[in-house]
Amino acid sequence: MSSIAGPPPSLKSDSTEVVLRKLEMTVKQKLDGLLFGNHIGLVPGPGSEAGESRLYHAGDDVRRMDWFVTARTTTPHIRETIADRELETWIVADLSASLDFGTADCEKRDLAVAAAAAFVYLTQHGGNRIGAIITTGEDTIRVPAVAGKAHGDWLIRKFIETPRAREGNRGDLGAALEELRRPQRRRGLLVVISDFLGASTWPRPLRGLQERHDIVGVEIVDPRELALPNIGLVTLRDPETGATLEVQTASSDTRERYAQEAQQQRAQIATALRRAGAGHLRLRTDRDWLLDVMRYVSNRRRGAAGGVLR
Known part of the structure; x- marks a missing residue:
């Protein structure tokens, strides 16, 4: 299918209000058919x-x-x-320094914020409540679950305005997920947005949440994380630690090993999400993100099982 939306608005180039209005116009226009009509349960899944x-x-x-x-x-x-008539949605967004990277149409952070906005617009109608936990590795921002469009817009502004983490602060998605386990929240929808890189502290708390929540894992990926181009000697830098490494990309063996390791890493992420009973939506900075969201939601509404949408 051809593209239905351009890249998400840039958090670096546009003001908060401009990003908010661009997201509202793009998402609501394209998702209009999914936002209204028969209320058939938690947006990406069934009722209870x-x-x-x-x-x-x-x-x-x-x-x-x-x-x-x-x-x-x-x-x-x-x-x-x-369907449950009133849904409580929690969005756990990992906006650590590893999201401040992008080599295609946008940064991963732009895509993560756009994904969060899409799920806010998908779930805010009908008196549903929406809350969020935003982690940067340096700070954790907690937003209580409240109903209403005004709260939804304010929540999206929080995603947009979350300061970028300083170098040397590793994200801890597992700690953010633990925030939802104690105290227990009412049954609802949990959307986890992250690149799922770094320390693997998140699978265990995510499995602990599956009994009370329908879970969607939104994986944010850049193509350079999957394969290296042949561009000679390059210096790679870890945005969360500042560590650097020189890599000779002209070597076919190096590129092949990198691709194999990347594929294995992504397979491990997919397996961990599957074991937690989570649906898996993969968004890439070089793909039409909104089209992938629409396909995912449509598939889940037709009753398809979780699984990964590439």
Whole structure:
């Protein structure tokens, strides 16, 4: 499919209000068909109250299998769920220094903020409450869950205006997720936005949240994190520690090893999200981010299981 939206607005080039209005116009215009209509549960998934049974279709969540009806009819059936009328959404956004990087259409931070805005607009209607925990590795910003468009706009401004972390501060996504475990929140939707790089402290607390929340993991990726170009000797720098390393990209062996390690790392991230029962949405700085969001939400609304959308 052709592009439906350009890159997200630049946090470096535009003011807060300009970024907010650009996101509102782009997201709401394109997601209009997904924002309204029959309220069929947590936006990327089902509700929690049991409803009627229907025939099983490929891609349905087998955890909702209705074994009594299946045994009686000898045909697989699943139990539909009735939507929760008021949804509490929590967005955990990792805006650590590793997000201050981008070699394609935008920085990863721009994409992370745009993804957060998309889920705010998707879930703020119908009296739903939205809260957030924003971590930079240096600071943690907590925003309580409140309903209303004004709160949604204010929350997006917080994402936009979050200061960039200073060098030497590693992000700790695991600690941010622990904020939601104690005290326990009511059942709802949890959206985790991160590149999932650095210390792997996040899988365990994320698994601990799956019993009470539908989880969506939004992975932010830049193409240079997956493969190196052949451009000779380059100096690579870790934005979170300041450590540097010279790499000879003219070496085909070096490029192949880099690509293999990157592929293995991404596979580990996907496995950890799957084990936590999370849906997996991958957004890239060189792709149409809004089209990927629309495809993901449409697939989940049709009852497809989690899995990764590349």
